[in-house]
């Protein structure tokens with residue numbers, strides 16, 4: 178086994194040279210520009226590269242990722258990223274992004290023991306437990322993606338409830354929280370429309386988005402039963 182990862186370092190040199198040839202001055206411009214409009218909170222899954230999916234350059238999207246895109250009220254890592262993004266960088270949008278076929282969500286759904294991460298995934302299991310009866314009514318093949326979407330809604334609501342976002346809204350700073358889901362099978366992002374631009378909007382936006390998700394899956398269930 179290689180111990181130096183020479184292939185990655187070589188490929189980095191090539192990438193830096195190619196980038197500079199294609200866009201002279203790219204790196205000197207990047208140095209001066211950390212003014213992202215967006216904070217992306219997504220899953221750590223290697224198949225969901227945040228910048229690339231939305232075709233943004235480094236410097237245009239601030240990113241935090243963890244297993245199953247969870248926003249926990251006491252997670253100082255995520256909260257610190259949010260605080261820097263909102264207070265210092267003044268991002269205008271916080272986007273919580275889940276994805277179809279998420280391994281973390283699947284493990285949480287099925288009570289699969291994975292190790293230390295089980296404790297982290299308890300947060301997703303809380304979401305599952307809350308909607309257990311509805312999930313049980315779906316076809317087994319639909320349950321993972323349905324829970325991925327419910328998880329996005331719950332985590333986006335959690336993002337709204339952080340002191341970071343609540344304080345920003347209270348002082349009149351414009352910030353909009355969104356919940357999206359990414360389709361691994363087609364490369365497309367879908368807006369789950371839990372869009373909130375003020376503390377008052379959070380509850381109604383969550384309720385609307387939740388019933389839209391449930392209606393869509395119930396519709397698919399009825400279709401497949403025909």
Ligand SMILES: [Zn+2]
Nearest residue numbers: 220222279280
């Ligand atoms: Zn995932």
